[in-house]
Amino acid sequence: MTLLSTRGLSKRFAGLHAVENVDFDLPQGQVRALIGPNGAGKTTFVSLLCGRIAPTQGTVIFDGRDISRLPAHKRINLGMAYTFQITSVFANLTVTENVALAARRRLRGMAMVQATEQALAQVGLEGRLDQNAGDLSYGHQRLLEIAMGLVQHPRLLILDEPTQGLADSEIEGFMALIRSLAGHTTILLVEHNMSVVMQAADQITVLNFGQILAQGSPDEIRADRAVQAAYLGTG
Incomplete structure (x- = not known):
């Protein structure tokens, strides 16, 4: 198809x-x-x-x-979900908050929390949950963007x-x-x-x-x- x-x-x-x-x-x-x-x-x-x-x-x-x-x-x-060449994360929010915002399109409550954690684990950022996105390296910001896409399933x-x-x-x-x-x-x-x-x-x-x-x-x-x-x- x-x-x-x-x-x-x-x-x-x-x-x-x-x-x-x-x-x-x-x-x-x-x-x-x-x-x-x-x-x-x-x-x-x-x-x-x-x-x-x-x-x-x-x-x-x-x-x-x-x-x-x-x-x-x-x-x-x-x-449809997408990431672009120029990163578009919310620099003043934490890694977790960035992904949770993306997840809110379709989830609430504990389901949103679990989906957020899963998406961050998929891209290898599970150790940076409380770090501000703006403090991440450029490469890690790219991975965060991918997690923000993945969490939308x-x-x-x-x-x-x-x-x-x-x-x-x-x-x-x-x-x-x-x-x-x-x-x-x-x-x-x-x-x-x-x-x-x-x-x-x-x-x-x-x-x-x-x-x-x-x-x-x-x-x-x-x-x-x-x-x-x-x-x-x-x-």
Whole structure:
């Protein structure tokens, strides 16, 4: 079953085609990586999916429903959660309070407390519950954002550069987390770390100049001459 799809999705900024005529299908339960050179349109594409910006033309379909004009908060209510390249935690609240705020969309009382603790344990922050989020390292703020997404039990989790700022050991923990979620949470992973991409993704979509250059398995993408020339630097 396809959970998320786009048809003819385009976004132009004063004549610049940031995303152009993209047809995209993401099956339920899949881990899909979205890669491409800087300026390829990845962040714009994800912003269109999340509702942060409106398309110039084309449609976004989530679980069979056209959500192209739906605002971001209503997409969250449908089961989409996302983190972005720039962290958006509440610096003056504790780690626990940040996740509890996200959990309040669907839970109250002890259920909220338990879900908050579970999400923080999943990302390895169970030892930092009472620390102010603003005092965390950048990498730990990234993990906190992921916990804020996980606690919502999303049907689709969109992660934009989640391993940026993480130490090697933390990246290993992130990989274990993705493996534990695979199959029952659909994940769209925007990531520059090609080792993470090749290990984590079931399928990879490559964007270049706002258009899909290639799609396929990690092995297929690694061997694709157009991808090598445009992005992987081996062509």
